[in-house]
Amino acid sequence: MTDHVLAGLIERRAQLSGRIHTLQGELHQAQADLACLDGVIRQFDPDYPLEAIRPRYRRQATAAEMGSMSRAVLDTLRRAGEPLSVPEIVKRIIVERGLDQGDRALYRNMS
Numbered sequence: 001m002t003d004h005v006l007a008g009l010i011e012r013r014a015q016l017s018g019r020i021h022t023l024q025g026e027l028h029q030a031q032a033d034l035a036c037l038d039g040v041i042r043q044f045d046p047d048y049p050l051e052a053i054r055p056r057y058r059r060q061a062t063a064a065e066m067g068s069m070s071r072a073v074l075d076t077l078r079r080a081g082e083p084l085s086v087p088e089i090v091k092r093i094i095v096e097r098g099l100d101q102g103d104r105a106l107y108r109n110m111s
Contacts, residue, residue: 058100069110072096086111 038050072093077084084092090110094101 058103059098069093 024109041048041050073089076096078091087107090107091101093110094106099106105106
């Protein structure tokens with residue numbers, strides 16, 4: 001029995017390690033993008049106080065919103081009155097709920 005538990009723990013650790021690696025890559029890319037934006041802003045106004053630009057945080061979908069997906073899909077299909085592809089259903093639900101339309105991870109999770 002302990003072999004099963006150990007194998008599961010090792011698998012979970014491997015998944016978390018992979019996720020951390022992916023997130024670190026995304027963080028480094030976001031930092032590089034931010035540095036590029038700062039450079040462009042400074043080209044237009046070398047004295048602009050970049051530190052005065054406050055971060056803007058995106059609203060994340062709650063568990064309750066994600067848990068009601070079956071109902072949302074059926075409601076969307078009823079309102080459409082015609083067959084819809086999965087990406088179209090997801091897009092309509094994201095727009096309807098006011099979620100971040102640029103969040104690729106959200107699209108993947110909802111598909």
